[in-house]
Amino acid sequence: MDTQQNTALTRALAEVPGPLPTSGVIHITIPHTDRFTVVGNHLAQHPHLSCTAVGIAVRIQSLPQGTEISIKALAARCKEGEKRIAAALRELEAHGYLQRFRHRLPGQKVITRTVFCNQPAALSHPRSQAPVAAPAQAPIPARSLTHVPDPDPDPAPVPPVPPTPPEPPGTSAPETPAPLPVPPPTPPPPPFVPLVPPPTAPKPPRPPLPQPSLLTPELDRAATALLSDLRRHAPQFTLSEDDIRHLAPAVAAWLERDAHPDAIRHTLTNDPPQPLRHPVKLLRHRLTALLPPPLPGAGDLVAPARPRILVTPFQTCDDCDRAFRSPTPGHCRDCRTEHPRIAA
Structure with missing residues (x-):
């Protein structure tokens, strides 16, 4: 049995496309043909949800419509206790995946309804009209992992437009209503960027080892x-x-x-x-x-000297004995104005 298992694993690893990563997980992807649920990476790699909340969300998403998902019903299906399930449901409700509201029945009875949305970010944006279902095709074999679209599909035939009958004389054409304003298109939500890079992402180069300026x-x-x-x-x-x-x-x-x-x-x-x-x-x-910086020199530890402020000293006027500021002795401004000879 061990030899068969090792042979099967070796054969599956040989079929993995691309080179195998040198470290981390290796994914062996086998397409599902029945009993599977599509889960988005925005939920599986949500940076603010606990693993318990993500697991409970996946369990709820895999259940059919109308299944009871109360705390006691989930506790009967899962190994987690009621406290952990209640905390996980509160996390999902805080991030929009789960919504609860009161509903009044015809007999004046109020019940609590629970709604689970697999993409809560899409609820805030208007969804376009659902595409017309394509005719049934042959099932895709399990070995086919990619689908190549037709590069030049045939255009659908356009039905002919019947001619408009002529209006009888003496009649006026009805007024054409003004076109309604078209709202601007809503920008798509920003893509969800996982915090953990994929295993095939290139790794940044390692920084070089520090080297001394002179290896004596x-x-x-x-x-x-x-x-x-x-x-x-x-x-x-x-x-x-x-x-x-x-x-x-x-x-x-x-x-x-x-x-x-x-x-x-x-x-x-x-x-x-x-x-x-x-x-x-x-x-x-x-x-x-953890390389430390060089030790500062003695001059680097000295506080910088404060800038010196020059103060113009007081002088006594030689004529009127009034005090005034001037770098050199002489006469004040009034004496120089009244006696131009002194100013000269």
Whole structure:
């Protein structure tokens, strides 16, 4: 049985279109032929709904019309308790997927009706007329995954317009009503962008390791010794010689910026993930992302001097002994005005 299962899985993986991702989930998509429900990504990848709310919404969407979806009815169908189901229904109601309203029956009895909408964003936009149903076609085989439309379909025949009979003499044509104003088209809602990129999305390039401005033999020796000594403090950080030579320039950049060796060791080995599967990748990430800035110089720590404000001193007029502001002694403005000879 194990051999058959592995063979079937290998054959299914070989039929997946495109190259397989190096990490993450691999989707094996087999088309459904019966008993399936279409669920939009706006619900399956909703950033503000819990997984319980998404699962309850999918369960409700898969039920036929008229099925009871009260809290007790859903608790009988699901493994979640009534409290979790009630919280999930409140989430769906807050985001528009679920709506509840009071309905009065003919016998003066009031009941609560529940409506579920698979696309609540489309309710705020007018929907166009539903297209005419196409004639039945042969079922699509399960292996066909794409549908190529006809590039040049034949236009539908236009029925002939009967001629308008002539009006008898002496009669006036009826007035043509003015055309009603056409409202402007409503812009479509913005597309839903999932927060999690697909597994086939290209990954951004990794930032390069920091490099010192000048890798001196002393810096290289100190960085190599620090990396080799990590296993004495944290055995899970036992590195090979190639890994130490690869990471030594980054540690030298830290030492060049006057980082203390104990501080570097604590930053690299503090609180690692459990289990630690790739210690070299963790060290590379921390050496790049947590690189400290250079220490400021002594002149950078001095507060800037306040700008000096020049004050014009007071002078005493040589003629009237009045005080006035002037950089040099002499006569005031009134004396210079009354005696032009003095001003000259």
